[in-house]
Amino acid sequence: MQVPVDSLSTDDSPRLSGVNEEHIRQLAQCVTPLPPIIVHRSTLSVIDGVHRLRATRLNGRTHIAVQYFDGDANEAFLLAVKRNAHHGLPLTRAERNAAALRIIGSHPEWSDRMIAAAAGLSPKTVGSLRRRSSDALPQLNVRIGRDGRSRHVDTSERRRRAGEYVLANPDATLREIAQSTGLSLATARDVRARIHRGVSPTLPKRSNDAPPSGEAAATQRTTASGVSLTMAKALLILKRDPSLRLTEHGRFLLRVLDTNAMASSRWDELVDRIPQHWAGAVAAVARQCAASWGQAALQLEERARTVEGDRV
Known part of the structure; x- marks a missing residue:
């Protein structure tokens, strides 16, 4: 054009x-x-x-x-x-560094390796930039890798330092604890609660073979394990996934799901406004759409069961 x-x-x-x-x-x-x-x-x-x-x-x-x-x-x-x-x-190197800092700010959930691949830097450089910007940028305990999977960041050392900070400063606020150690507010809250219970502020090591956890895992197990999510919650999780947001087919899928989700919330209003002489025709189209979505759901559920079976 x-x-x-x-x-x-x-x-x-x-x-x-x-x-x-x-x-x-x-x-x-x-x-x-x-x-x-x-x-x-x-x-x-x-x-x-x-x-x-x-x-x-x-x-x-x-x-x-x-x-x-x-x-x-x-x-x-x-x-x-x-x-x-x-x-x-x-x-230039300075431009790539500046770009990486902006990406860290807009996509804090991305892993160092994923940002490095986008900016043309090494993961070590991105990690250094992230640490230097810890005061201004949000610190998350789960990051998304280049394969789209969520993985926990090893925060053992920061948790240990946060525990020492809480013992030395029992009246410290969660924000003060988080800023002093680079932890998220949620993790700072967990560390403080553990110290008050008299247990270690660090968590047991996770196995590399353990299945993903958090929102990504909930999405994968929605149909296979019977974990139910509301439509709005599921859409929110899907929209955060770069494997969908940054691909043409993924964006198309999100637009289709979003449109259908909005329409679903307005069916009572829509049904009342459809002209009487078109009610039968619209009903026929709606049934065809429902059948198509039903077939897609069956295929996706089969894929989900296959993934779940591979993990057993």
């Missing part, structure tokens, strides 16, 4: 030092058409292709080929970092 170059913005770029004029001149001299740039549809901000946009302007062209990206601002920035960290004119 061709859009006017003057309608596009380059304000939210991960490039802190601006553009490379020499690279723009080289692109402007290309005789073959340049690949379409990627643009955030809702803001018209360029995600990937700032240099190509400038080269197009340098050549006096008024329009440029674009490929739109649908997603929120954080997802758009994440894609910009991924594209510019690994392709074309790479980001």
